[in-house]
Amino acid sequence: MSIAVIGAGKWGQALQFALSKNVTCKITSRQRKSLENFVSLEEALACEYLVFALPAQVVRTWLDEHFQFLGQKILVAAKGIEKGSGAFLNEIFAAYIPEENLSFLSGPSFASEVMQGLPTAVVINSSNEGLAKEFASFFPSFMKTYTSNDVIGAEVCGAYKNVLAIASGICDGLKLGNNARASLIARGLVEMHRFGKYFGATDETFLGLSGAGDLFLTASSTLSRNYRVGFFLAEGKKLDAILEALGEVAEGVFTSEAIFELSSKHGIYTPIAHEIALILKGKNPKESVKDLLADS
Ligand SMILES: NC(=O)C1=CN([C@@H]2O[C@H](COP(=O)(O)OP(=O)(O)OC[C@H]3O[C@@H](n4cnc5c(N)ncnc54)[C@H](O)[C@@H]3O)[C@@H](O)[C@H]2O)C=CC1
Numbered sequence: 001m002s003i004a005v006i007g008a009g010k011w012g013q014a015l016q017f018a019l020s021k022n023v024t025c026k027i028t029s030r031q032r033k034s035l036e037n038f039v040s041l042e043e044a045l046a047c048e049y050l051v052f053a054l055p056a057q058v059v060r061t062w063l064d065e066h067f068q069f070l071g072q073k074i075l076v077a078a079k080g081i082e083k084g085s086g087a088f089l090n091e092i093f094a095a096y097i098p099e100e101n102l103s104f105l106s107g108p109s110f111a112s113e114v115m116q117g118l119p120t121a122v123v124i125n126s127s128n129e130g131l132a133k134e135f136a137s138f139f140p141s142f143m144k145t146y147t148s149n150d151v152i153g154a155e156v157c158g159a160y161k162n163v164l165a166i167a168s169g170i171c172d173g174l175k176l177g178n179n180a181r182a183s184l185i186a187r188g189l190v191e192m193h194r195f196g197k198y199f200g201a202t203d204e205t206f207l208g209l210s211g212a213g214d215l216f217l218t219a220s221s222t223l224s225r226n227y228r229v230g231f232f233l234a235e236g237k238k239l240d241a242i243l244e245a246l247g248e249v250a251e252g253v254f255t256s257e258a259i260f261e262l263s264s265k266h267g268i269y270t271p272i273a274h275e276i277a278l279i280l281k282g283k284n285p286k287e288s289v290k291d292l293l294a295d296s
């Protein structure tokens, strides 16, 4: 078998590191990097298995410009909803790749900890159980892998928790206390469940690794880029300056807009994501706290 990671950012490199414990794993990116088993895009695309670790917002253009379906089996490792279209990643990929060849990775997994070989548990989600199990078998023992067929549930959780992590960072940046953060995370879980149910997600996904697991992780740690974006916004820093200093993707910034658009279109009640979208457009976070407390 042959496998390659596409995208050599933080997550792509961590996944290559993890998969290389069991299999020879190649990696490619738009700029050549001096990484072991770095290959050209052509060589990567010729592999039987591909792991996509590109930011959600660039996936559609990337597929349009570079992808050719040769029967490859795909694991999508990005977490986000496309801004503008409100498209989920499974919808974007489905235009290029048959559903039975697609799977999606979810669960609590900071790249920096995976890079150190620290233990975690993740989920491989696919309508094709055999494919999910195949990908699961490639992961090293320090990453315990579960499988699920709730693709949309895993996708909603992975994307929504990034927006809630921004909210949590704001909460801590404003020094609102532990009670406030726990309330926010708990209400956030209810909110993302409501949103996910609308699109057909399964209840139990929200209680497991993809939902509560990844939400608790990301919304309670300064290791999260999304959390840090929120923290610095609360300190009064400008979004552009925060993102420039971050130098890495914070998907929640784009996903909050996508959720705002989808919730407005479908009439889904998502007050926390709504306030985050407004804060990212310049609303004072303290006003948002007042509005959320007063909201009934
Ligand atoms: N870092 C982490 O701990 C985790 C990240 N993820 C998700 O994985 C995805 C990627 O995140 P990271 O690797 O951490 O981000 P990153 O910011 O470290 O790297 C993103 C990579 O994408 C490349 N890239 C950006 N635009 C591109 C384009 N138009 N064409 C080709 N390549 C392009 C960049 O050069 C960079 O190498 C995101 O959706 C993120 O939410 C998921 C789980 C964990």
Ligand SMILES: O=C(CO)COP(=O)(O)O
Residues within 6 Å of the ligand: 079, 107, 108, 109, 110, 111, 162, 165, 214, 217, 218, 223, 224, 225, 226, 227, 249, 250, 251
């Ligand atoms: O998805 C992640 C961990 O599971 C990474 O979160 P951040 O992108 O906020 O760092």
